[in-house]
Amino acid sequence: MSNSVVLGLGGLPGTLDQRLQAIRDAGFDAVEVDATDMARSSFSIAESVSHIRSSGLRVAALKELRDFTGHVGHVMTYRMELAKTSLSMLADMGGKLIIVNPSASNKTTHVSELVDQLRALATLAMKRGIRVGYRPLPWSDHAYDFASAWRLIEQAGNRNLGLVVDSFQNLTDLDITTVFQQVPAEKVFLVRLSDFKMSALHVLEDKIEVDHHQRFFPGAGNLSGDLAELVRQCQQNGYEGDLVLSVNDESYRMAGLDSAIKSALRARNWLDKITTGA
Numbered sequence: 001m002s003n004s005v006v007l008g009l010g011g012l013p014g015t016l017d018q019r020l021q022a023i024r025d026a027g028f029d030a031v032e033v034d035a036t037d038m039a040r041s042s043f044s045i046a047e048s049v050s051h052i053r054s055s056g057l058r059v060a061a062l063k064e065l066r067d068f069t070g071h072v073g074h075v076m077t078y079r080m081e082l083a084k085t086s087l088s089m090l091a092d093m094g095g096k097l098i099i100v101n102p103s104a105s106n107k108t109t110h111v112s113e114l115v116d117q118l119r120a121l122a123t124l125a126m127k128r129g130i131r132v133g134y135r136p137l138p139w140s141d142h143a144y145d146f147a148s149a150w151r152l153i154e155q156a157g158n159r160n161l162g163l164v165v166d167s168f169q170n171l172t173d174l175d176i177t178t179v180f181q182q183v184p185a186e187k188v189f190l191v192r193l194s195d196f197k198m199s200a201l202h203v204l205e206d207k208i209e210v211d212h213h214q215r216f217f218p219g220a221g222n223l224s225g226d227l228a229e230l231v232r233q234c235q236q237n238g239y240e241g242d243l244v245l246s247v248n249d250e251s252y253r254m255a256g257l258d259s260a261i262k263s264a265l266r267a268r269n270w271l272d273k274i275t276t277g278a
Helices: 016-025 035-040 045-054 073-093 111-126 146-156 167-172 176-182 204-213 224-236 250-255 257-276
Strands: 005-008 030-034 058-069 097-102 131-134 161-166 188-193 243-245
Touching: 005 058, 005 257, 016 045, 016 257, 030 035, 035 045, 035 058, 045 073, 058 073, 058 111, 073 097, 073 111, 097 111, 097 188, 111 131, 111 146, 111 161, 131 146, 131 188, 146 161, 146 176, 161 167, 161 176, 167 176, 167 188, 167 204, 167 224, 176 224, 188 224, 224 257, 243 257, 250 257
Parallel strands: 005 030, 005 243, 030 058, 058 097, 097 131, 131 161, 161 188, 188 243
Antiparallel strands: none
């Protein structure tokens, strides 16, 4: 397949070095780095960055700059300072994309302020050669789906700012396979693929729990058909970015690193069959 299949570091068991080695040995050439996972590592942030940089694996994305858009005053100033730190860390790793999430509760009533915040971040990132991928969250009141996030991105008008498509959105009564009818393929900066054991979520607390703790490899849940269609839409519409295998279910950590990598390889083979029509 033409899109590179990327494995997320954060959902795998083992030390950082063990995971990097296993991912490389399995034939993956890139990883999505989890900032929270790095903060919990026995290594310092600087040591973790060094290990990732020397692993030979490309950093496809850093996830994630959380709770960013929607704040005002000193809180927004603080969020921007955190953003500068994250961008510096990502630049040191050689990465080129940072994932950014909206806040749950919008503290401003002016859409123009949200747009200005995204534009300012994208401009700041551009100076480091980094792109900004905006990932909507169902529990945000201003960027809760692809359409609402895209409206803000479009108004910001910065070529360095684009959309992150996450299959998690399909659990919130949205059809992820129509995203390319709303957004130009070149403005989709990343596609994240996770499977789930349920078919829909309606309660806020359940949405947050599943997003944070119950992501499975594609092909291992109940949304395999939707995921397959999303991948086909990526192909048909000319999406050229990465496909991230994003997992975080405790079962993978309990099973051990070797087992988790085997599951990742099954998911990659599953994707290969979809893209080749086998």
